[in-house]
Amino acid sequence: ETGVTQTPRHLVMGMTNKKSLKCEQHLGHNAMYWYKQSAKKPLELMFVYSLEERVENNSVPSRFSPECPNSSHLFLHLHTLQPEDSALYLCASSQGRLAASHNEQFFGPGTRLTVL
Protein backbone atom coordinates (compact mmCIF):
# COMPACT_ATOMS: atom_id res chain seq x y z
CA GLU A 1 0.00 0.00 0.00
CA THR A 2 1.21 3.47 -0.76
CA GLY A 3 0.02 6.97 0.08
CA VAL A 4 -3.01 7.49 2.29
CA THR A 5 -5.66 4.79 2.55
CA GLN A 6 -9.12 5.01 4.10
CA THR A 7 -11.61 2.34 5.09
CA PRO A 8 -14.41 1.79 4.57
CA ARG A 9 -14.92 3.63 1.27
CA HIS A 10 -18.69 3.71 1.79
CA LEU A 11 -20.72 3.56 5.01
CA VAL A 12 -24.43 3.72 5.67
CA MET A 13 -25.49 4.01 9.28
CA GLY A 14 -28.53 4.77 11.36
CA MET A 15 -28.64 7.61 13.84
CA THR A 16 -28.29 5.24 16.79
CA ASN A 17 -25.32 3.31 15.40
CA LYS A 18 -21.68 3.56 16.44
CA LYS A 19 -19.08 3.20 13.71
CA SER A 20 -15.47 4.16 13.08
CA LEU A 21 -13.59 5.46 10.07
CA LYS A 22 -9.98 4.44 9.64
CA CYS A 23 -7.11 6.21 7.94
CA GLU A 24 -3.57 4.95 7.43
CA GLN A 25 -0.67 6.78 5.86
CA HIS A 26 2.38 5.05 4.44
CA LEU A 27 4.39 8.22 3.78
CA GLY A 28 6.27 8.58 7.05
CA HIS A 29 4.42 11.82 7.82
CA ASN A 30 3.91 13.08 11.36
CA ALA A 31 0.75 15.16 10.98
CA MET A 32 -2.72 13.88 10.10
CA TYR A 33 -6.03 15.61 9.44
CA TRP A 34 -9.76 14.89 9.17
CA TYR A 35 -11.83 16.95 6.73
CA LYS A 36 -15.54 16.97 5.94
CA GLN A 37 -16.58 17.55 2.32
CA SER A 38 -20.24 18.40 1.72
CA ALA A 39 -21.83 19.28 -1.59
CA LYS A 40 -21.57 22.95 -2.58
CA LYS A 41 -19.37 23.78 0.43
CA PRO A 42 -15.62 24.20 0.85
CA LEU A 43 -13.63 21.48 2.54
CA GLU A 44 -14.01 21.86 6.29
CA LEU A 45 -11.08 21.03 8.53
CA MET A 46 -12.28 19.03 11.54
CA PHE A 47 -9.24 17.83 13.46
CA VAL A 48 -5.46 18.06 13.26
CA TYR A 49 -3.01 15.72 14.92
CA SER A 50 0.69 16.49 15.06
CA LEU A 51 3.04 13.89 16.55
CA GLU A 52 -0.05 12.03 17.81
CA GLU A 53 -1.24 15.05 19.79
CA ARG A 54 -4.46 16.79 18.85
CA VAL A 55 -3.55 20.35 18.04
CA GLU A 56 -6.75 21.59 16.49
CA ASN A 57 -10.46 20.94 16.90
CA ASN A 58 -12.56 23.25 14.79
CA SER A 59 -15.71 23.33 16.91
CA VAL A 60 -16.70 19.85 15.86
CA PRO A 61 -19.70 18.31 17.70
CA SER A 62 -18.82 15.69 20.31
CA ARG A 63 -20.59 12.98 18.31
CA PHE A 64 -17.35 12.93 16.29
CA SER A 65 -14.43 11.59 18.33
CA PRO A 66 -10.96 11.30 16.78
CA GLU A 67 -8.20 8.96 17.90
CA CYS A 68 -4.57 8.88 16.81
CA PRO A 69 -2.82 5.85 18.35
CA ASN A 70 0.41 6.42 16.38
CA SER A 71 1.74 8.63 13.62
CA SER A 72 0.52 6.28 10.87
CA HIS A 73 -3.07 5.73 11.97
CA LEU A 74 -6.03 8.01 12.54
CA PHE A 75 -9.57 7.05 13.47
CA LEU A 76 -12.84 8.95 13.55
CA HIS A 77 -15.36 7.39 15.91
CA LEU A 78 -18.97 8.19 15.13
CA HIS A 79 -22.01 7.92 17.39
CA THR A 80 -25.56 9.25 17.33
CA LEU A 81 -24.98 11.10 14.08
CA GLN A 82 -27.57 13.21 12.29
CA PRO A 83 -28.62 13.06 8.63
CA GLU A 84 -26.85 16.37 8.00
CA ASP A 85 -23.59 14.64 8.89
CA SER A 86 -23.81 12.73 5.61
CA ALA A 87 -20.75 13.75 3.59
CA LEU A 88 -17.40 12.61 2.24
CA TYR A 89 -14.88 12.38 5.08
CA LEU A 90 -11.33 12.87 3.92
CA CYS A 91 -8.14 12.06 5.75
CA ALA A 92 -4.87 13.78 4.89
CA SER A 93 -1.29 13.71 6.10
CA SER A 94 1.74 15.97 5.85
CA GLN A 95 5.33 16.07 6.98
CA GLY A 96 5.38 18.61 9.75
CA ARG A 97 2.69 21.05 10.76
CA LEU A 98 0.74 22.82 8.10
CA ALA A 99 2.18 26.33 8.33
CA ALA A 100 5.71 25.45 7.33
CA SER A 101 6.59 25.94 3.70
CA HIS A 102 6.42 22.93 1.44
CA ASN A 103 4.38 20.90 3.93
CA GLU A 104 1.87 19.80 1.39
CA GLN A 105 -1.02 17.60 2.37
CA PHE A 106 -1.68 14.27 0.74
CA PHE A 107 -5.30 13.14 0.80
CA GLY A 108 -6.87 9.72 1.03
CA PRO A 109 -9.79 8.70 -1.22
CA GLY A 110 -12.37 9.43 1.46
CA THR A 111 -15.24 7.59 3.11
CA ARG A 112 -18.68 8.38 1.70
CA LEU A 113 -20.93 8.43 4.79
CA THR A 114 -24.72 8.33 4.64
CA VAL A 115 -26.71 8.74 7.86
CA LEU A 116 -30.29 7.55 7.67
Place this chain on the structure above:
Amino acid sequence: GQQLNQSPQSMFIQEGEDVSMNCTSSSIFNTWLWYKQDPGEGPVLLIALYKAGELTSNGRLTAQFGITRKDSFLNISASIPSDVGIYFCAGLSGGGGSQGNLIFGKGTKLSVKP
Protein backbone atom coordinates in the same frame (compact mmCIF):
# COMPACT_ATOMS: atom_id res chain seq x y z
CA GLY B 1 -13.52 34.57 8.87
CA GLN B 2 -11.26 34.03 5.91
CA GLN B 3 -12.94 33.01 2.67
CA LEU B 4 -11.84 32.19 -0.83
CA ASN B 5 -13.99 33.10 -3.82
CA GLN B 6 -13.33 30.60 -6.57
CA SER B 7 -14.70 31.15 -10.06
CA PRO B 8 -16.20 29.97 -12.21
CA GLN B 9 -18.24 27.40 -10.28
CA SER B 10 -18.46 25.19 -13.35
CA MET B 11 -17.54 25.25 -16.99
CA PHE B 12 -18.07 23.22 -20.14
CA ILE B 13 -15.37 23.49 -22.73
CA GLN B 14 -14.51 21.97 -26.05
CA GLU B 15 -11.59 19.55 -26.12
CA GLY B 16 -8.47 21.44 -27.09
CA GLU B 17 -9.54 24.74 -25.60
CA ASP B 18 -7.64 26.55 -22.90
CA VAL B 19 -9.18 26.91 -19.42
CA SER B 20 -8.73 29.59 -16.82
CA MET B 21 -9.99 29.71 -13.23
CA ASN B 22 -9.11 31.88 -10.27
CA CYS B 23 -9.40 32.40 -6.57
CA THR B 24 -9.61 35.72 -4.77
CA SER B 25 -9.77 36.74 -1.16
CA SER B 26 -9.77 39.81 1.02
CA SER B 27 -7.10 38.09 3.14
CA ILE B 28 -3.40 37.67 2.48
CA PHE B 29 -1.97 34.17 2.09
CA ASN B 30 1.60 32.88 2.27
CA THR B 31 1.01 29.84 0.09
CA TRP B 32 -1.44 28.99 -2.66
CA LEU B 33 -2.22 25.40 -3.59
CA TRP B 34 -4.22 24.00 -6.48
CA TYR B 35 -5.80 20.53 -6.20
CA LYS B 36 -7.80 18.34 -8.56
CA GLN B 37 -10.40 15.86 -7.33
CA ASP B 38 -11.66 13.05 -9.51
CA PRO B 39 -15.01 11.38 -8.75
CA GLY B 40 -14.73 9.00 -5.81
CA GLU B 41 -11.22 10.13 -4.93
CA GLY B 42 -9.54 12.61 -2.62
CA PRO B 43 -7.94 15.84 -3.87
CA VAL B 44 -4.52 15.53 -5.49
CA LEU B 45 -2.05 18.40 -5.34
CA LEU B 46 -1.30 19.86 -8.78
CA ILE B 47 0.75 22.98 -8.11
CA ALA B 48 2.06 24.76 -5.01
CA LEU B 49 3.04 28.44 -5.01
CA TYR B 50 5.14 29.97 -2.24
CA LYS B 51 6.12 33.48 -3.37
CA ALA B 52 4.10 36.48 -4.52
CA GLY B 53 4.39 36.80 -8.27
CA GLU B 54 5.58 33.21 -8.70
CA LEU B 55 4.53 31.51 -11.94
CA THR B 56 4.80 27.72 -11.93
CA SER B 57 4.00 25.12 -14.57
CA ASN B 58 3.22 21.42 -14.35
CA GLY B 59 2.81 20.06 -17.87
CA ARG B 60 -0.20 21.78 -19.43
CA LEU B 61 -1.03 23.48 -16.13
CA THR B 62 0.24 26.92 -15.15
CA ALA B 63 -0.55 28.72 -11.92
CA GLN B 64 0.41 32.12 -10.55
CA PHE B 65 0.59 33.58 -7.07
CA GLY B 66 -0.83 37.10 -7.27
CA ILE B 67 1.40 40.06 -6.43
CA THR B 68 -1.03 41.26 -3.75
CA ARG B 69 -0.97 37.74 -2.19
CA LYS B 70 -4.77 37.82 -2.24
CA ASP B 71 -5.36 35.87 -5.44
CA SER B 72 -4.17 33.07 -7.67
CA PHE B 73 -5.12 31.66 -11.03
CA LEU B 74 -4.81 28.30 -12.74
CA ASN B 75 -4.65 27.82 -16.50
CA ILE B 76 -4.98 24.55 -18.38
CA SER B 77 -3.87 24.58 -21.98
CA ALA B 78 -5.21 22.34 -24.75
CA SER B 79 -7.75 20.55 -22.52
CA ILE B 80 -8.34 16.81 -22.91
CA PRO B 81 -11.14 14.55 -21.59
CA SER B 82 -9.10 13.41 -18.58
CA ASP B 83 -9.00 17.01 -17.33
CA VAL B 84 -12.59 16.50 -16.16
CA GLY B 85 -12.95 16.88 -12.43
CA ILE B 86 -13.23 19.46 -9.71
CA TYR B 87 -10.37 21.89 -9.19
CA PHE B 88 -9.86 23.46 -5.78
CA CYS B 89 -7.70 26.34 -4.74
CA ALA B 90 -6.44 26.56 -1.17
CA GLY B 91 -4.70 29.39 0.62
CA LEU B 92 -2.45 28.96 3.61
CA SER B 93 -1.92 31.74 6.11
CA GLY B 94 0.20 31.78 9.23
CA GLY B 95 3.77 30.65 9.66
CA GLY B 96 6.80 30.93 11.91
CA GLY B 97 6.01 27.70 13.71
CA SER B 98 2.28 28.25 14.11
CA GLN B 99 -0.19 25.74 12.77
CA GLY B 100 -1.45 28.10 10.10
CA ASN B 101 -4.84 28.01 8.50
CA LEU B 102 -5.56 26.24 5.19
CA ILE B 103 -8.71 27.59 3.54
CA PHE B 104 -10.29 25.92 0.51
CA GLY B 105 -12.38 27.40 -2.27
CA LYS B 106 -15.68 25.76 -3.24
CA GLY B 107 -14.20 24.33 -6.41
CA THR B 108 -14.55 24.69 -10.16
CA LYS B 109 -16.21 21.74 -11.87
CA LEU B 110 -14.70 21.17 -15.29
CA SER B 111 -16.53 19.20 -17.95
CA VAL B 112 -15.06 18.62 -21.39
CA LYS B 113 -17.03 17.84 -24.51
CA PRO B 114 -15.17 15.23 -26.56
